[in-house]
Amino acid sequence: MKQINVVWHKIPDTDCTLSAIVFADYLNKKWYEAKPYIQGELNKETEYLLETLNIAKPEIATSFPEGTRVALVDHNEKSQTLDNIWDLDLEWVVDHHKVDFSTSAPLNIRMEAICSTSSILYKMYKESGFEISKEIGTMMLAWILSDSLLFKSATTTKEDVIIAEELKSITQITDFEKFAMPMFDAKSDLWDMDPEDIVKYDYKEFEINGHKIWVGTLETTNPWYALGRKNELLEAMKRIKEKSSLNFIFLSVVDIIWMKNISMVLDGDDSEVVKSVFDTEVTDNLADLKMRLSRKKQIIPDLTEFFTKK
Amino acid sequence: MKQINVVWHKIPDTDCTLSAIVFADYLNKKWYEAKPYIQGELNKETEYLLETLNIAKPEIATSFPEGTRVALVDHNEKSQTLDNIWDLDLEWVVDHHKVDFSTSAPLNIRMEAICSTSSILYKMYKESGFEISKEIGTMMLAWILSDSLLFKSATTTKEDVIIAEELKSITQITDFEKFAMPMFDAKSDLWDMDPEDIVKYDYKEFEINGHKIWVGTLETTNPWYALGRKNELLEAMKRIKEKSSLNFIFLSVVDIIWMKNISMVLDGDDSEVVKSVFDTEVTDNLADLKMRLSRKKQIIPDLTEFFTKK
Numbered sequence: 001m002k003q004i005n006v007v008w009h010k011i012p013d014t015d016c017t018l019s020a021i022v023f024a025d026y027l028n029k030k031w032y033e034a035k036p037y038i039q040g041e042l043n044k045e046t047e048y049l050l051e052t053l054n055i056a057k058p059e060i061a062t063s064f065p066e067g068t069r070v071a072l073v074d075h076n077e078k079s080q081t082l083d084n085i086w087d088l089d090l091e092w093v094v095d096h097h098k099v100d101f102s103t104s105a106p107l108n109i110r111m112e113a114i115c116s117t118s119s120i121l122y123k124m125y126k127e128s129g130f131e132i133s134k135e136i137g138t139m140m141l142a143w144i145l146s147d148s149l150l151f152k153s154a155t156t157t158k159e160d161v162i163i164a165e166e167l168k169s170i171t172q173i174t175d176f177e178k179f180a181m182p183m184f185d186a187k188s189d190l191w192d193m194d195p196e197d198i199v200k201y202d203y204k205e206f207e208i209n210g211h212k213i214w215v216g217t218l219e220t221t222n223p224w225y226a227l228g229r230k231n232e233l234l235e236a237m238k239r240i241k242e243k244s245s246l247n248f249i250f251l252s253v254v255d256i257i258w259m260k261n262i263s264m265v266l267d268g269d270d271s272e273v274v275k276s277v278f279d280t281e282v283t284d285n286l287a288d289l290k291m292r293l294s295r296k297k298q299i300i301p302d303l304t305e306f307f308t309k310k
Numbered sequence: 311m312k313q314i315n316v317v318w319h320k321i322p323d324t325d326c327t328l329s330a331i332v333f334a335d336y337l338n339k340k341w342y343e344a345k346p347y348i349q350g351e352l353n354k355e356t357e358y359l360l361e362t363l364n365i366a367k368p369e370i371a372t373s374f375p376e377g378t379r380v381a382l383v384d385h386n387e388k389s390q391t392l393d394n395i396w397d398l399d400l401e402w403v404v405d406h407h408k409v410d411f412s413t414s415a416p417l418n419i420r421m422e423a424i425c426s427t428s429s430i431l432y433k434m435y436k437e438s439g440f441e442i443s444k445e446i447g448t449m450m451l452a453w454i455l456s457d458s459l460l461f462k463s464a465t466t467t468k469e470d471v472i473i474a475e476e477l478k479s480i481t482q483i484t485d486f487e488k489f490a491m492p493m494f495d496a497k498s499d500l501w502d503m504d505p506e507d508i509v510k511y512d513y514k515e516f517e518i519n520g521h522k523i524w525v526g527t528l529e530t531t532n533p534w535y536a537l538g539r540k541n542e543l544l545e546a547m548k549r550i551k552e553k554s555s556l557n558f559i560f561l562s563v564v565d566i567i568w569m570k571n572i573s574m575v576l577d578g579d580d581s582e583v584v585k586s587v588f589d590t591e592v593t594d595n596l597a598d599l600k601m602r603l604s605r606k607k608q609i610i611p612d613l614t615e616f617f618t619k620k
Contacts, residue, residue, distance in 0.1 A: 091423075099419070102410040104614060106606070109409070111419035113401075127437040296416070304414060 001033045004091060005064060007082060009075030010039045017046045018139040020058055022121055023073040023094060029130045034071070037061045039082070043201060045187030049142055052182075053135065064088055074117045076101045079205060094120055097296070115155040118143035119163045137170035145180040149219065149256045154294040181221070184256055188220035195229065195236035199251055204295065205244070208307040214244065215303065216251040217295050223255045223262060227286075230264065234285055237266055248273055248307075254293050261289040277306045311343045314401060315374060317392060319385030320349045327356045328449040330368060332431055333383040333404060339440045344381070347371045349392070353511060355497030359452055362492075363445065374398055384427045386411045389515065404430055407606070425465040428453035429473045447480035455490040459529065459566045464604040491531070494566055498530035505539065505546035509561055514605065515554070518617040524554065525613065526561040527605050533565045533572060537596075540574065544595055547576055558583055558617075564603050571599035587616045 006024040008017060020036035027034035036058040042050070050057055063083040064070065071092035072081055077100045082088065093101075093109045096117050112120050118140045125132050132140070144164050148156040151164075164176065173179045190198055203216040218226050226233065233251065241249045251264040264285055265274045271282040280287050292298040316334040318327065330346035337344035346368040352360070360367055373393040374380065381402035382391055387410045392398065403411075403419045406427050422430050428450045435442050442450070454474050458466040461474075474486065483489045500508055513526040528536050536543065543561065551559045561574040574595055575584045581592040590597050602608040 096416055098413045098415050099409075099417070100412045103408045105408050105611070106406055106423040107409070107421065108423055109419050109421035111417065113416040113418055123437075127433075301415070 002031060002069060002091075004032045004034045004069045004071050005061070006034050006036045006071045006073060006092075007061070008036075008038055008073055009080040010062070017042055017050065017058060018143045019074045019117055019121075021055065022118065022136055022139050022143070023071060023092075025133075025136050026121060026124060026128075026130065027071060027092070029125075030128070035059075043187060044189055045146065045183055048183060048186035049139075053138060053142075055135070055139075076111075094124070096120065114157050115153065115160040116144040116147035118147065119157075119160045122163045122167070132167075132170055134170060134172070137167050138173065141167045141171050141173060141176075141179070142183060145176055146183060149184075149254075149293060150176060150180050152256065152259055152293065154291075154297050184219070184221045188222045188225055190218070190220070190225040190229075195232040196240060198226065198229075198233060199236045199240055199249075204300070205246075206300070206304070208304055209310065211247040211307045211310060212245060213248040213303060213307060214240070214246050214250065215295055215299060216249075217254060217299075218251065219254045219256050221255075221257050223253045223260075226251075226253045226264075227262060230285065233264060234266060237264065241266065248303075250274065250303075252289065252292075252295065252299065256293075259291060259293060261292045263287045263289050273303075273306065277302050312341060312379060312401075314342045314344045314379045314381055315371070316344050316346045316381045316383060316402075317371070318346075318348055318383055319390040320372070327352055327360065327368060328453045329383045329427055329431075331365065332428065332446055332449050332453070333381060333402075335443075335446050336431060336434060336438075336440065337381060337402070339435075340438070345369075353497060354499055355456065355493055358493060358496035359449075363448060363452075365445070365449075386421075404434070406430065424467050425463065425470040426454045426457035428457065429467075429470045432473045432477070442477075442480055444481060447477050448483065451477045451481050451483060451486075451489070452493060455486055456493065459494075459564075459603065460486060460490050462566070462569055462603065464607045494529070494531045498532045498535055500528070500530070500535040500539075505542040506550065508536065508539075508543060509546045509550055509559075514610070515556075516610070516614070518614055519620065521557040521617045521620060522555060523558040523613060523617060524550070524556050524560065525605055525609060526559075527564060528561065529564045529566050531565075531567050533563045533570075536561075536563045536574075537572065540595065543574060544576065547574065551576065558613075560584065560613075562599065562602075562605065562609065566603075569601060569603060571602045573597045573599050583613075583616065587612050 006020045008020040017038050024034040024036040038058045038060055039062050066087040067089055069089045069091050073094050076093050076095050090103055091107055095111050096114050110120055122140055144160055148160055151161055168174050199216050203214055205214050237249050248270055252261050254261050265271050265282050265287055274282055274287050278289055314337055316330045318330040327348050334344040334346040348368050348370055349372050376397040377399055379399045379401050383404050386403050386405050400413055401417055405421050406424050432450055454470055458470055461471055478484050509526050513524055515524050547559050558580055562571050564571050575581050575592050575597055584592055584597050588599055
């Protein structure tokens with residue numbers, strides 16, 4: 001049996017921990033002895049889920065000894081993965097993001113342009129004839145509902161919906177809204193968090209054509225947790241922008257009940273970028289981005305195009 | 311129905327044309343209107359197969375209009391793909407090589423560390439519940455036998471062998487050797503070819519740590535087609551090395567009956583590299599590399615290590 005460590009990405013968005021646990025379960029059913037790892041502390045949604053489902057929190061690791069066999073799940077970019085990925089034996093990648101990595105040897109990769117990596121893993125279980133336990137099925141379902149914001153996100157595909165439906169019989173969870181809302185509420189509960197931690201709660205940092213840009217997203221059932229602390233958050237964004245030598249920083253507060261995106265922007269250049277890219281006004285550091293709920297599909301591509309040409 | 315063009319890589323090794331035809335057939339069964347393309351003239355093995363199986367030769371193209379949807383099969387590296395890949399809408403990659411590309415959007419990727427991309431496609435048909443026609447099955451089988459040199463190559467996996475066995479009932483081909491030998495003979499028939507074309511018959515060019523290296527392979531049932539023309543071929547290698555500003559050039563003549571590799575090397579630096587990397591003598595520009603039949607697994611990794619440290 002080959003030992004392998006399964007790793008999720010550095011920046012804790014919702015699906016993180018579950019993805020490593022589910023993929024490790026899959027690999028254990030194949031010909032591996034697989035162990036899930038996380039690269040940092042969990043967000044509140046994931047903490048809530050692990051507690052509710054009574055699942056142990058994986059160990060934290062950001063590097064492994066040279067030559068360790070690893071599997072990456074839900075990410076592939078260098079900036080989001082293990083510190084010493086080049087010393088390791090990368091054997092698997094399962095993901096649904098754009099590609100930005102290279103290897104010196106062939107490996108196993110499964111990527112699909114689909115809302116949730118969970119849906120890809122569900123298909124892989126089916127294809128291999130592996131049984132999906134109630135516990136794994138529940139994690140898969142939570143992960144799909146979280147990724148797709150109860151199917152309201154623009155990234156949702158027909159396949160994600162069909163797979164969630166199929167998971168009903170395994171999980172005996174039939175009321176998706178009832179199952180997902182406490183999970184969404186858990187992640188919305190930001191009142192006791194440090195403003196910098198809120199800005200860092202779920203972000204992607206990119207370098208596009210020499211410009212370093214940072215796009216944070218807060219998906220929340222209660223946008224006032226964030227909007228009510230606007231000044232503190234703008235101060236935190238300013239500090240992060242300076243410390244990380246960013247050219248642009250941006251924080252979307254996505255109301256997942258009412259399906260609206262109100263984004264926070266710093267004065268000056270950043271506001272000009274937002275006005276021009278999203279064709280909107282910026283008033284008191286807030287931009288109404290309306291139904292742009294998906295960072296991957298409705299925010300990043302426009303910013304990428306803008307900074308590529310700049 | 312989405313239109314998509316399916317493309318194999320620039321340098322014609324054996325599986326090339328078949329891979330584009332088979333993958334286009336798969337995509338047509340999905341939700342595409344797919345058309346196979348090749349990027350240059352065919353080698354003799356492929357010509358023999360298309361003639362024998364009575365299959366039309368795909369059109370040649372090395373670029374497409376901006377925004378054309380494309381699927382790459384059996385390759386992913388920039389140097390081997392369409393000239394204007396960055397203008398195109400890359401939607402699929404099915405391959406079994408190391409990864410060296412990046413994208414600006416998510417896409418569908420299926421890669422496995424397996425001998426033949428044909429085996430991956432076979433699994434994809436099965437997983438999707440698609441029927442494999444006798445014609446497609448025969449192409450798949452030819453492709454597996456060619457990639458694995460009748461299972462003698464070090465890259466052969468248990469899965470490739472099992473899949474070839476499963477293809478017996480679809481193709482009604484049960485004597486693999488009888489089926490594959492005329493195909494191997496066809497590719498061995500080099501007598502009327504220009505020496506430069508022989509050196510370019512099946513090669514990989516890499517840039518490693520600033521060193522441009524070229525590794526050609528002639529898999530043949532009759533090594534004397536090549537060894538008998540040694541001086542002409544060495545002259546051709548010299549010309550190619552100069553024209554392409556290479557730091558190293560190397561041509562393996564792989565006897566697929568007797569499972570031996572005799573490689574041609576130029577005098578000077580190249581001979582020194584071969585001596586040191588493969589721990590062998592070079593006599594009259596020939597190095598006996600013994601059972602190193604797989605370029606991917608038994609030649610490239612050692613050269614990569616050497617030039618990385620140089």
